Amino acid sequence: MEDSRARRWAIPYHYECLNGRVDTLLARHVNVIRDCRVLDLASHMGTLSYAALQLGAHHVHGVDTEEAMVRKGEDLFSRVQVSPDSYRFEVKDVFDFLEKCEPDSFDTILCFGLLYYVMEPFRLLELMARVTRKCILLDTFTARYAALQGKDALQYYPNVSDEALDLPVLLTSLTQSEKKDYRLPNAFPYKGKQLTLTNFPSRALLEIWFQILGLDFRFLEWDDYIQKPCHWRDLWTPEQKQACHWADVYASEVRVSYRLAPPSDPIG
Numbered sequence: 001m002e003d004s005r006a007r008r009w010a011i012p013y014h015y016e017c018l019n020g021r022v023d024t025l026l027a028r029h030v031n032v033i034r035d036c037r038v039l040d041l042a043s044h045m046g047t048l049s050y051a052a053l054q055l056g057a058h059h060v061h062g063v064d065t066e067e068a069m070v071r072k073g074e075d076l077f078s079r080v081q082v083s084p085d086s087y088r089f090e091v092k093d094v095f096d097f098l099e100k101c102e103p104d105s106f107d108t109i110l111c112f113g114l115l116y117y118v119m120e121p122f123r124l125l126e127l128m129a130r131v132t133r134k135c136i137l138l139d140t141f142t143a144r145y146a147a148l149q150g151k152d153a154l155q156y157y158p159n160v161s162d163e164a165l166d167l168p169v170l171l172t173s174l175t176q177s178e179k180k181d182y183r184l185p186n187a188f189p190y191k192g193k194q195l196t197l198t199n200f201p202s203r204a205l206l207e208i209w210f211q212i213l214g215l216d217f218r219f220l221e222w223d224d225y226i227q228k229p230c231h232w233r234d235l236w237t238p239e240q241k242q243a244c245h246w247a248d249v250y251a252s253e254v255r256v257s258y259r260l261a262p263p264s265d266p267i268g
C-alpha cells in the first residue's frame with residue numbers, strides 16, 4: 001500500500017524532510033538529548049523517539065492517544081532490536097499524562113506536531129514547563145497555516161492580511177480527523193464527517209505565552225534547508241502546495257520551531 005504521508009505538502013514523511021527535522025530539532029540540541037530522560041509527546045509511531053535514542057538519549061518515553069501508532073512503534077523498535085530498557089510507549093492523552101507527572105520528571109520534552117491539536121495550547125505549555133528540567137523542543141504550525149489549509153483557504157485568503165496574522169492571535173479552524181493515520185481526541189460528527197477543532201497561535205502570541213511562563217526561548221533557523229524565500233500566500237492554491245518544497249513552511253513561518261528552557265536552566 002502506498003504511504004500518502006510521503007506526498008503531503010506540509011511536513012511530508014519522506015527521508016529528506018525527516019532528516020532535516022532530526023537535524024534541526026534534535027541533533028543540534030544534542031546537549032539536551034545525550035544521556036537525558038526524554039519525553040516525546042505525540043510520539044506517533046516513535047520516529048523522533050528513535051532518533052533521540054540514536055543521538056544518545058538515556059531513555060525515551062513516548063505518549064500518544066492513537067493506539068495503532070503506539071503499537072506500530074513498539075513493533076518497529078522490537079524489530080530493530082532497540083533495548084527494551086531504553087524506551088516506553090504509552091497510549092494516553094498528553095494532559096492526563098502531564099498532570100500526573102512530578103515537576104522536573106524529564107530533562108527534555110519533544111512537542112512536535114501537537115500544540116495545534118489541543119484545545120488548551122497555553123495550558124499544555126504550562127504543564128510542559130513544570131515537568132521539564134532543562135528544555136522543551138517545539139515544532140508547530142502557526143496562524144498562517146489556518147489561513148491556508150483545507151477548503152476554507154479559498155475564503156480565508158482574500159480576507160486575512162499579513163498585519164492581522166502578525167498580531168497575537170489564535171485562529172481556530174476545523175480539520176477532518178479521518179483523513180489522517182491517527183484519530184484525534186475531541187472529534188465530533190458534522191454532516192457525516194468526523195471533525196476536530198485545531199488551534200493555531202501566531203508567532204507573536206506564542207512568544208507572549210513563553211514570556212508569561214518565564215520560558216527562555218530561541219527561534220530555530222531552517223536556513224540550511226530553505227531553498228528560496230517563501231511568503232505564506234505562495235502556498236495558497238492546491239497547485240502551489242503540490243509544487244512547494246518541504247522547507248517552504250518554515251521559510252514562510254507557516255510552521256515555526258523553538259528551543260525553550262525554564263528560568264532555572266536558561267539556554268545561554
Ligand SMILES: C[S@@+](CC[C@H](N)C(=O)[O-])C[C@H]1O[C@@H](n2cnc3c(N)ncnc32)[C@H](O)[C@@H]1O
Nearest residue numbers: 042044063064065066092093094112113117182
Ligand atoms: C502530526 S502527528 C505528530 C507526530 C510526530 N510527533 C511528528 O512531529 O512527526 C500528531 C500526533 O498527535 C497525536 N495526538 C493528538 N492529540 C493528542 C493528545 N491530546 N494526546 C496524545 N497524543 C495526541 C496523534 O495521535 C498523532 O499521532
